[in-house]
Amino acid sequence: xxxxxxxxxxxxxxxxxxxxxxxxxxxxxxxxxxxxxxxxxxxxxxxxxxxxxxxxxxxxxxxxxxxxxxxxxxxxxxxxxxxxxxxxxxxxxxxxxxxxxxxxxxxxxxxxxxxxxxxxxxxxxxxxxxxxxxxxxxxxxxxxxxxxxxxxxxxxxxxxxxxxxxxxxxxxxxxxxxxxxxxxxxxxxxxxxxxxxxxxxxxxxxxxxxxxxxxxxxxxxxxxxxxxxxxxxxxxxxxxxxxxxxxxxxxxxxxxxxxxxxxxxxxx
Ligand code: ARG
Numbered sequence: 001x002x003x004x005x006x007x008x009x010x011x012x013x014x015x016x017x018x019x020x021x022x023x024x025x026x027x028x029x030x031x032x033x034x035x036x037x038x039x040x041x042x043x044x045x046x047x048x049x050x051x052x053x054x055x056x057x058x059x060x061x062x063x064x065x066x067x068x069x070x071x072x073x074x075x076x077x078x079x080x081x082x083x084x085x086x087x088x089x090x091x092x093x094x095x096x097x098x099x100x101x102x103x104x105x106x107x108x109x110x111x112x113x114x115x116x117x118x119x120x121x122x123x124x125x126x127x128x129x130x131x132x133x134x135x136x137x138x139x140x141x142x143x144x145x146x147x148x149x150x151x152x153x154x155x156x157x158x159x160x161x162x163x164x165x166x167x168x169x170x171x172x173x174x175x176x177x178x179x180x181x182x183x184x185x186x187x188x189x190x191x192x193x194x195x196x197x198x199x200x201x202x203x204x205x206x207x208x209x210x211x212x213x214x215x216x217x218x219x220x221x222x223x224x225x226x227x228x229x230x231x232x233x234x235x236x237x238x239x240x241x242x243x244x245x246x247x248x249x250x251x252x253x254x255x256x257x258x259x260x261x262x263x264x265x266x267x268x
Contacts, residue, residue: 042081044240046072047088047102051180054205054264055108058087068106070260071125071251072231078256079247081240091156091179094119097234104240105232108199110159120235122244124228125257129221130163131200133185133207136214138194144223150194151176153184159227160198182206189213199227201265 048056048064056066064085076083083104088096096102097119110128111121134141141147147167154161156177168175178184181198185206188196196203200219207215233240251257261267 044076044081044083044103045101046083046085046104046106047093047096048085048105048107049090049093049180050085050087051182052108052199052202054201056085056106067126067260067264068108068229070263071257072104072106074251074256074260075231075244075247077247078250079243081243089179090158094232097232100234103233103237104244108202108229109232110199110227111230112159115232118235119232120237120241121230121232122241123248124230125248126229128199128201128227128229129219130160130197130224130227131203132218132220133188133196133198133203133215134218135188135191135194141195141218143218144197144220147195147197150174151192153178153187153193153196155179155181155184155198158198163224164197185210185215188215 048068050056050058050064050066052066054066055068056064059065064087069085072083083106085106086102088102088105088107090107093102093105093107094115097105105119108126108128109115109121111124115121132141132144132147138150141150144163144167147164151174152164152168153176154164156179158181161175161177164175165172176184176187176193178187181202184193184196184198185203187193189210204217207217231244233244248257251260
């Protein structure tokens with residue numbers, strides 16, 4: 001067993017080395033922007049649950065793309081740092097910051113008071129709200145309150161999960177929790193639940209792209225408060241947070257943010 005453990009350790013060590021070399025090569029590649037005075041631009045590892053189109057998803061080439069990637073990449077260019085996106089499951093994602101596995105989280109994360117206890121957030125970069133998707137043939141859902149006696153799918157540990165818990169009760173078996181939003185919406189397609197609740201951009205995008213399933217969306221601006229997305233860093237990482245916030249300011253000021261917004265949402 002000791003031998004095996006030793007072998008595994010060396011394999012990991014090798015793999016780790018390889019990664020570092022690759023990162024260094026990238027950092028010194030000729031197309032890299034001019035390094036900040038005093039040396040190379042730092043590259044930060046960014047965690048994202050890339051199953052959340054149009055904010056973060058994988059394209060045909062398995063590259064992580066989306067609104068959040070465009071915004072953070074532009075922010076990094078202005079803030080004087082580099083980013084490398086790594087697909088990271090939503091569950092457990094927050095813990096990767098104190099563990100040191102990720103430097104930044106860019107995952108359509110709503111800034112909440114509870115989350116602020118354990119991580120630091122950038123200035124907000126997007127406003128969202130919860131949206132209900134209702135299954136084919138479910139005719140009696142006109143508002144959030146109509147979900148009280150329904151089966152509802154959510155992504156575990158999201159703000160969607162939180163609002164549905166408030167209405168149905170935390171331990172209500174009618175709440176079906178899934179590790180990703182697409183899995184929750186697939187359950188709705190299959191008729192396993194009556195509705196799903198999640199961030200408006202993602203729910204609307206999914207329903208529009210899967211018309212064959214006859215799902216419809218129901219807005220309820222009275223029940224759902226606006227939410228604001230922020231990039232998260234480890235608590236106390238002021239150096240990085242300052243760079244991110246400076247970058248956000250700059251991309252908002254020079255029209256870059258508006259361009260990216262238009263690319264994904266068509267309007268200002
Ligand atoms: N905005 C919601 C929250 O922060 C959902 C975010 C889920 N993001 C994702 N990439 N799956 O709870």
